[in-house]
Each structure stands twice: as structure tokens, then as C-alpha cells.
Amino acid sequence: QTPTSLHKDSVTQRGSGKIPTVEFISETLINNVVQDPQTGRIYLGAVNNIFQLSPSLQKEARTETGPKKDAKTCTPPASGCQDTVLMPNSNKLLLVHPSNGSLIVCGSRYRGICSLLNLSNVEQELYYNDNKGQRTYVASIEDNVNVVSVMSNYTKNGRTFKVFLVGKGYGSLDSTKLISTRILEDYQDWVVFENIIEASAVQTAPFVLKYLHDFQHAFKEDGFVYFLFSRTLDGTDNKNLTFVSRLCENDQHYYSYTELQLTCGIKNRYNKVQAAYVAFPGKELARVMSQSGNYGTVTSFTKVLFMVAHPDDDESDSALCMYPLNSINQQLMDIISHIDVYLCTPPQWILNHTIKMWLKCRLSSLIKGLHSFLVLFV
Template sequence: MKAMPWNWTCLLSHLLMVGMGSSTLLPRQPPAPSPKRSFVTFRGEPAEGFNHLVVDERTGHIYLGAVNRIYKLSSDLKVLVTHQTGPDEDNPKCYPPRIVQTCNEPLTTTNNVNKMLLIDYKENRLIACGSLYQGICKLLRLEDLFKLGEPFHKKEHYLSGVNESGSVFGVIVSYSNLDDKLFIATAVDGKPEYFPTISSRKLTKNSEADGMFAYVFHDEFVASMIKIPSDTFTVIPDFDIYYVYGFSSGNFVYFLTLQPEMVSPPGSTTKEQVYTSKLVRLCKEDTAFNSYVEVPIGCERSGVEYRLLQAAYLSKAGAVLARTLGVRPEDDLLFTVFSKGQKRKMKSLDESALCIFILKQINDRIKERLQSCYRGEGTLDLAWLKVKDIPCSSALLTIDDNFCGLDMNAPLGVSEMVRGIPVFTEDRDRMTSVIAYVYKNHSLAFVGTKSGKLKKLAL
């Protein structure tokens, strides 16, 4: 992830709840100019860039993942503790990393870019994964950032690769009487033999346990992971899956992704590369990943297609928006930001849209596809994983809302795109981030823009 010049103002969701001028989606008179407000700020060291931020929901403490450092801040952005993570001598070609065995590649002083930051509430620790040493992780005590563990001696301990701009996302699934699971999704940067693109790992109670980050299940033929086949790179040499967001809901874990595809434009006999936004779903209890399903997502407004996912956030509908959408207030909604088109991943167009997906509707579409495939209709529709079309196989069974797959008809792709509901568009200052929450029965969304502006939308 590219380090940004660090002059940021940290505006957190709980600070944003204090009044700001709002932009509603209904016609209204232009609001009177709001008086300028001063916000509490925190600035890191000049050479640092901030990569990730998490807030402890119990204490309000803020954890910042930066280049070469982890910060713990108070709710008013005062530094409480810091933990240094780099730089150190490394080379991206060292595999295993030099801390495991001698590396013959030339070593240089290398920054450690924070690639993932997660709070493990059950064990009161912070999981901080960086770019050094093929992406090993530290487990830090929340109270004082004391290092509880740093597993690095097994292949399973290298989670995120060394590509600083690669995307990594993690989702913790917690249990009351068992060790938790960590679902990890990552870009592989052309190294599918080293890193699965998605996997589930053990989160042991003991931070120094030998089984920390081991695959939940692994034998000679089946494991709790999916790797990108080498054949895929013969079709799309720079293929990768870029993970934008992840969350859990009900019995499932979800990831939102960007994936390159080769398509033929209308009237053309040649193929060109585009990017497709897809939602990936897995059952929490599926150790063999037979439940893997992905479905394309996007939205359209006034004939303009918005297909490049920029950001997403899971929230509840709230009573007011629920009435408009015909759902329950407690139903899950996905608030997503897309930019226009499909061709420019790194240099997205400024035209962007905020769109809402009703999660139940996506799940219903997945269930319909599962049912049709188990009737023997169509193919698995997962070009990057199967390379060639594989027909669905017929089987007599009941597929309900919580069906978790079999060792047939899996993994599965949905070919028809699920379209979100566009609620706001911006043509000049591309939206790049979003959060949402319910306040007094109203659903509010905050979107950040390319130029650093913040917009509050009452939906």
C-alpha cells in the first residue's frame, strides 16, 4: 500500500457523530454555510505513512498501523504507546525469509508497511501484519503493545507476501469454547505457489503456540484454502484478486474483491482486460472451502455503469431506510462506493457512486444459482479458477439458506451481476471511502473523497 504524505486529520466515526452539515438525498434548499469546526488531529513522523486504523469498541482507544510503527492513541488522539516494527534488512526474493534461513540475495534496509490490523477481543490482543519477511504478523497486547508472539518458522506464518500495494483483509470468527478462526484474503503478487489467495487459519489462545496461523484443516488432498492455479497466469499474466473489504454475517464470511477478466467488446473479435467487482462468500464452518461462491456486483444510474469497487461497509438498515427498501430495520446492508467503468483499477475515473446492497438479496441470488447448478444447469462459471468450462452436475438434495456445499459443483461462480441501489453520485471528486451507522432510526453514511473532503449523507 503506497504511503501517503502524512498531513492527515484522523476523523473517526465516533468523533464524526458531533454535528456536521449533512447532504440528504431528497430535493432541498441549499444549506447555509456551516461555521468551520476545529478537529483534533494527530500527525505521525514525516517519513511515515498511515495504512490502517482500528478502534477498540470497548475503550475507544485507537490503533494505527503505520510504516515501521504501530500507535495506540486515546480517543482524543493523544499517543499512549508506540511499537516499532521496522525497518530491517530484507529482500523480497528471500523465501523463506532470512530470519528462518540464510538468504543469498543482497539485503537492504527495508521498511515494514502495515498491511493488516485486527483486534482479537477474546484474547485482548492486536494482530499486526506487515510487509517484511514475506508478511509475518505480530500479536501485541492491547494494553501496552507488548509483543506476545511473532510466529515465523513455518510456511503458514507468511500471510501477505511482500507487495506493498497488495491488498490484505482478515475476518475473525469467534467461538465461546474453542479457538477462534482467522479468515485471510490477500493478493498474491504472482506467487500463488507461496500464498493462497484465501484461507482460514487457527487463532490459538496461546500467542506463542506452534499451531498459530496453521490451516484449520489440511491433508494431502484438501485444505482450508484456495490457490490461484498457475494455468490462470497463461491467460492473464498479471492476474490477481484484490480484496477491498471483509466481514461476517450469520453463518457466512464475505469478501469484496476486484478481479481482472478478459472480455470481448461488442463487435470485436479480440479480447481486452477489464476489472470486475465480485462478492465472495464462504461458510464459517466449511473446512474444505466447498461453499466458495462469488457473484459480480455493480450499479447503474442514468445509463452510467459504476463497476470498479473502491470501498465498502456493512451496517444495519434502521427503521426509516428499512421502510423505503421494504426490509427490516435489523437487516444487513452493504454500503459500497464504485467508480465509473471497468478498465482503470489504479487510475479510476472521478465519476463515482454510493450504492446500497441488501445482503439478503445477494444471498437469495446465490441460493438460486446453487439450486440451478445442482439441477445440472450451466457451468461452474469460475474462469480464473477452472480455466475451462466445467458443467454443473445434477444431484437430488434440498438447498436452503445455509447450504454449505459438497465436494461437487464447487467452487461456483454466479454469472449474472447483482445490481445495487444508487443513492448518491459524485462527478468531480471521486469518493474513496465509506462508513455508515444508524442514529435515531436514521441511516447515515459518511464518504471520504479523493481531495480529502468528507460528506455526510442522510439516507
């Protein structure tokens, strides 16, 4: 949210020495940032623009994605839409697809369709198709609906396909799928970006108006996929609670989907997640967390979920809370031991969970909140 689009070098005075710092400033809101781990290149998804930067933040390429003609209820192709006007395109999802050298980009245009850009030059479009209809909607045209994603694999008929799992809240014009698995190539009846798993356990219907989800982060670790999000209590209470959910990466039906409420601060004051990141703690932080007695032994090799959250009534008041992944996994295992959810190898029989049973399980007294190690921002 800055007034100009430019690259500049500046010098910051620290003590007696001068440390050069580099900034890249976009004229439109930057929604997301990803980095290619192989090259170090950085990609920015901004409103109406995708930027490609060098590891030192030098601009290498830029592609303009909007404003373009669209309408809230438009179902592509554009020739079939009426009352279209120039609308901004909010790039909601960026994901590096290293195996074929592409950048997955999903914007708000046409209710959230995606494209593939060249990782080496984002000005080159590798794939775009607006004629496949609703099955290829991934993101959302609505500004307040967040989208998160992580790369994965899917096996069918002995073939392994590259896919990406998507967590998305619900807008009035969106599908009711909270989590979907999107394929990245055409195969038999499947088309690029189509959802290939139908699972009632992670759909919002018929609870759309009661439980509003706001996804903030997705990541993979040790054979599991995790989603971090907040959710309102019900239609009569707009108070949010923050959850981490987990499923087995090789679970092609989402039967292993399990949730855990995360608490942050005294009486869970910081109840709505804003942002998150998973990393190793430093030695001193690991020592302090271990000495707190809340998490057992934490070392500098223990992955930790770092989460920034705020109260419902004051977004300017934030806190950083930390949750070791091994503590999260232990709590999830406690939940699984009490309900009909399989681990990562399905039993001979599997209950066909309905959304009602899913809600009953995760809202029951069996689910205990995981308390955090808290650092207040002052």
C-alpha cells in the same frame, strides 16, 4: 499520506457556532484502521509504524516496525538471507483478538509474517517468530497486494480454536491461496499463524495470470463469512468485475464457497471496488430504497453493504452503491439451487470441487449480477 506525525486539535467554523474537531496525522501512509469494541481504542497500521489511540484520537502508544533489513525473496530467518537492505514494512493487516487481549499485525516484512501486540500497549510484543518458514506467511511483500481478514472459530477433536480467515490477492512471490484460515496457537503439528485448511476451490493455480484478485473487505453476519473483491476478466482483458463471495463460518472445507457479481452504475461503469462497510441504513434511506422497488422491503434494521467503486480508466470518478444483505443472500441462494454447493450442513456426499469446476460455476450464465442502489459523488 501527510507530511508530519503529530496530534493536533483544530476548530472548524460551522454557521455561527464552533465545533471542535480532533485529527491524528501520520508521517507515513496509513493502510488500515481497527477499533476495539470493548475499550473504544483505535489502532492504525501505517508504513513502519503501529499507533494506538484513545477514542478521542489521543496517542497512547506507538511501535516502530520498520524500516528493517529484508529482501524480496528472503525466507526467514534473516541469517539465511542474502543481499538484504533496509526496506519499509507496510503493515497490511490489523485485527483485534479480544479473547486474549492482543492485536494481530501482519506486515510486508519476510513475505508477510505476523506478530501479536498487547491491545493495552502496542509497544509490548506478545508473540513473534520468524523461524517457521513459508507456512506462516500471511500477507505479502508486494505493495499492490491487499489483505483482508475476519475473526472466527475452528473446531477439531472437540476443541474450539480462535482463528482468522484471510483474503489475499496473488503476488509473484506469494502462495496461490486466495482464502486461508490461520490458527492463533500451537496445536499438535500446527504452529501460530499457519494455514490449517487445504482447499483447492479457493486457490488461484493454475489461473494466476488470468484472474487477478484485489480484496477490499471481509465481514461476518448470521453464520456466514463474506469477502468483497474485484477480479480481472482474463489474461487478455484487464477489465475488472466486482464480486461478493460467501461461505459458511462452520465450513471447514470451503465447500459452501459461492460468488455473486455486483454491478454499480449504468452499464456497470463503476466496476472496481475501492472500499466497503456494512451498517444499518437510516430511516429515510431505508424508505427510499424500499420505494425504488428493487429490493423489496428495506427497514432501518436491514443490514446494507455500502461500497465505493470507480471505473477502470478513471480512479477520480467514484460512486457509492448500496446492496441490502438480504438481497445478496437471496441471489446467492438462487445460485446454490442450481449447482453442487451445500448450505451450512453438508450432505452425506460432497463433490471434490476442482478449481476448473469452481470457475465454470461462477462464470456460467447461472450467476446473475446484483444491481445496486447508486449514489454518484459529484
